Amino acid sequence: MTPEQIIKQAISKGQFVDAIQDAERQLKTLDNSQHKAQIIELLYLKGVAYRLSGNLQNAIDCQKRILSLHASHSRAHQELGYVYRASAKPLESASHFYQATQSNPALLSSWKTLYEHYKSTDNQTALNLAQVQLDYLNALPKPILHARDLMYEGQLHKANQLCRQYLQTDKHHPEGMLLLAEIGIALKVYGEAEFLLESCLTLYPEHKAAGIEYLKLLSKMGRFQAAKDLAEKLDAAHPAHPPIMVAKASAMVGLGEIDAAIELYQALLAKTPEQAGLQLLLGHAFKAAGKLDDAIRAYQTAYKQKPDFGDAYWSLANTKTYVFSDTEIQDMQTQANLDIDEDDKIHFYFALGKSYEDRNAFTESFEYYAKGNALKQAQTGYKPQALETQINKQKQVFISSVFAQLENQGCQRPDPIFVLGLPRAGSTLLEQILASHSQVDGTMELHNILGLAAKLNGPSNRYPEIITSLKPDYFARFGEQYLQETQAYRGNAPRFIDKMPNNFIHIGLIKLILPNAKVIDARREPMACCFSGFKQLFAEGQEFTYGLDNISHYYKHYVELMNHWDEVLPGFVLRVKHEDVIEDLEGQVKRMLDFCGLQFEQACVDFHKTKRTIKTPSSEQVRQPIFKDSMLQWKNYSAPLQEMHDFFVAEGLIK
Template identity: 40%
Template structure:
């Protein structure tokens, strides 16, 4: 199909009554009405690229990102000049954490269309996910100069400034966002999430006024509740603080529908499958790369502190929480599901259990290649600190047997309550209910105990409180496990100017302190559901 023919096809499709009706249904989120209209059109005219693009949008709306991607690639195959489809493809790739590919499509769109603020905004976000902070900040500066009354642009700019350690400028950007849109809850939470900002009485009144606003969305509301919780906690108004945390968590939990039994079943599957015999049969499989260092465990357990310490070493580079291991594991699970014709998703473990050693080695090499874009130095080792990788530890062991594993562990009540006070941008669905969190922590401990039993010495555990009490001793033991010499810079980690993307970014720019210890105690009478779900785990800690 030529470019001219493609343009004609698009123009004709946009005048088609069937597609106009489908577009209206999509705009009103009546997907059940849009789908038969689009399927009918594509049955009659399979090369209608406008209909293909709309079907891709429908697939994305219901979470079928792979199907959406395939449809958009088909549209571009038929009509390479279809810029809207290419822009949609960039968004779909971004949502799949495939940031370099998203940037490739965005650069093509911008080269064709020139000035496109929406795509420049997405490009800035994608650059931020691969460590291109300077270019991202430059793009945001240009955009806010052109759109000074766009609150979410100021917010995104603030996020990027926070990441590179420009805290004062970050706070100023957040306040500019609030001057435009005082009810934008995510900005209030972003200020609270710096952990170093203490809200004024005027801020508190502004947040209370925002919570009372008519038509406030649930998203703004739960962000405001989390921010109000922090404001009340700073004033030692613990009952008010807990009421706000509970309200925010309840709203978020109702959105996410987390089922704790799913995690329990997954851990049971790992324990039942990854026996010494299973691992012995696969000894020597996987890729020989020894440069990845994985820091795993619960969120809010001190992993960012460990990463900051290690990334201050001359041989170790810190990156960020990389999405690649879960993405690869779930891709293999989906492939098995497709091959077996199952309706329910197969666990990644079922997929890797059937793999030949060569395939495991190829997956290890793929991980190293996928993460190469995150590495900005020539240091021989790099860190992937996605905490949730504990659930994929068996996958890591099979594809990268020489990778180093560090388990960051913190007192169960401090760790879990810290999660309860934290709103995460995405994921961590277990963290919005105290009982769910206790079950999740217990399942994590069960899984790690299993690997300690079947692979003694494979995992090095850092107990957060012990690191605070004896930093030099714990750091020396940690570096010895990694096989690198002790360096004084690791003790002076707070002087490291590297970018930090996580909620602890400002905390790890300070010397070691005990500010986060025993923060659960003023709230203990509210924590019975958490204690019950943890069982004796919190009493026996750290001897688990």
């Protein structure tokens, strides 16, 4: 048996002293940085043993230590609820039971206790909400309830196994299908999740929860037209249901229908003004439209309504132009030191890093950036070995003979211009330059190539090896499908830009399905690029950026793969260095336009005057003329970045 199992057995037998001593012995052998999950489990069991033995203060100390390591740990909050209830502190007890249900809505015992509390305090609104959740949880088959609990606790593979076992006996159970899809989304198996949700809605067209989850997935996959269509369909079945309306507005932002989305957000806020999350989304819409003052007001309203709303502060920092006041910095520091949700804490750390950078307090700035990165890296569980495997496979499969064999089998249309590379390498600037041309539509970071690669990969990891066994006519079909799916994001121009940076991994696939597409590699000097990525908190993906070691190795592998594409596809990729664009804007503009077969237009040089929707972190920067300040910003942090600098020197990437 494991040490944890031995301690659990001692607790079940009432041997609390033995359980506490065993936990203490194990804790002395563990290192915080290497064994965080095990430390949390041992502290939890130790705290339970203390509570059951009547030592309530020690029980509180154990659970609070857990919350210092993992602020949203649902079981720790639930256990504190029990301790404070035993201490005759009903308000503290109810507060922790509530926080437990926010992290894990499947905690039946916490909901039951909250129900009794709301009943005793005559809080009818909260009582009704608790009753609805209790009815829902009690109606779930026990295996599905247990699997849902496991999912919220982060035990995704156990939840997946248990859910699949149940669906073998009742394969069309709606809650089972929904849960398996949610687990798939958490595991980023989007194709299977989409199939499950689509099947669930086919069988149960008015299943509101499945519909809302499908809306979230479609937006996550960048399929905004499908999301908008589904939202309108669900609205007919569930009129004016706020989550559906919010999802519709978010899809409209994705489609560039910004003004209509803003109107919808504002209409929802007019009915219920105290919605910090909705104010945040409204701010994002204003920012995408270039209405920065309105965006700032919305973000400020959001944090005033919810002081621990880290994302509101980070969104202000992420405008790249907002300067925090002394009061705002003090408020962020206060909130970051409280037992708040881990995501909020991460947002506060990144925002504080930016606020101190703006004040030239670079030591404090780096400390906050490092704290945010450490927490985020622990959350993502990024494994650099997976990238190495993926890149090696690309190099092994996509060789010159494959392109010679399948030459011109794909769709021949020249519409797309792929701008790719690493995030924070200047791709938004290149997109803005090209989208200022009368013959080119700017779109966004389209997920379609990544989605095609994921479908080819399937559950058995067949991509890219499957490429050599596909029938040649598949490539034209894939190219045509790509153009059809991306049509919703285009205007009337004959050419358009796909700015998904991660597409650099799939240049071989792009060449096979769209041989006449243009590919531009946005390249930035490694220190500037990697440090810019390190201090950026991304809304989704880019897990490799959280940690200097991870991001520097990722840059190295990116360069290696780009060198491979240059070798097997000579002339297919145009490399544009960010530093060259800054030093010789007009020369690089002409170079890109020539590569794309486009006539020179002065508007491309005057790119900052172009009015269009931009949803990346650089949105405000590319609405201004080019500036050189960012080229050497990393040198303000030269001491903590020395190891990364030495790595790049050793790899020959810088001199």
